[in-house]
Amino acid sequence: MLLLFHGLFSSLSLLPIRSQMFAAEENVDFRIHVENQTRARDDVSRKQLRLYQLYSRTSGKHIQVLGRRISAKGEDGDKYAQLLVETDTFGSQVRIKGKETDFYLCMNRKGKLVGKVTLCWGGWQHKASFSGEPGDGVAQLILESKRRTGTGRHSSSITGIFYYFGSPHNGSM
Structure with a gap:
């Protein structure tokens, strides 16, 4: 049996194999690729829709989308506190709607x-990041704006901008 396999592999090794060598570019920055891919919506990828309730630690209630008005006074299970989180882009951009x-x-x-x-x-364009261990029932959502206005409270160069219903504040977790 071993001789049969040995003979088979030796005959395969004699076949001519065409190989192409691809030279890797030395100064490739993957961040540029990611940035280019996240600028526009991705209509090719499968859209993900998930239903969430976002909890506000400052008010102790859930975030509600009441038409043009947003509040953090929703009770658990409230119909206006049910939020759909849509994802369909390469770079984890999400859209949140009531x-x-x-x-x-x-x-x-x-x-x-x-x-x-x-x-x-x-x-x-809002970039959201969810943190929390899978299965622990806790997900923290941080909304960051990509718009740079020159003022500290809107700049995306700050590590975190947290929204405390009333005005945005710089903060850390």
């Missing part, structure tokens, strides 16, 4: 959370 109202959670030029019927693409 399930009941179909208004998107956006941030205006002053940094205040507002609800909009259309997507928040006018320079305010």
Whole structure:
């Protein structure tokens, strides 16, 4: 049996094999590729829709999308506190909208959370990161604006901008 396999492999090794050598570029920056891929929506990838309730630690209630108005006074299970989180881009960009109202959670030029019927693409693309261990029932959502206005409270160069219903604040976890 061993001789049969040995003979088979030796005959395969005699076949001519065409190989191409690809030279790797030395100064490739993967961050540039990721940035280019995240600029536009990805219509090729499969869209993910998940239903969440976002809890505000400052108010002790859930975030509600009440049309154009956003509040942090929702009770657990409230129909306006049911939020759909849509993902379909390469770089983890998400869109959050109220399930009941179909208004998107956006941030205006002053940094205040507002609800909009259309997507928040006018320079305010939100990048959200979820933290928490799988299965622990806790997910923290941090909204960051990509818009750079020159003021500290809107700049994405700050490590974290946390929204405490009223005004955005710099902070750390």
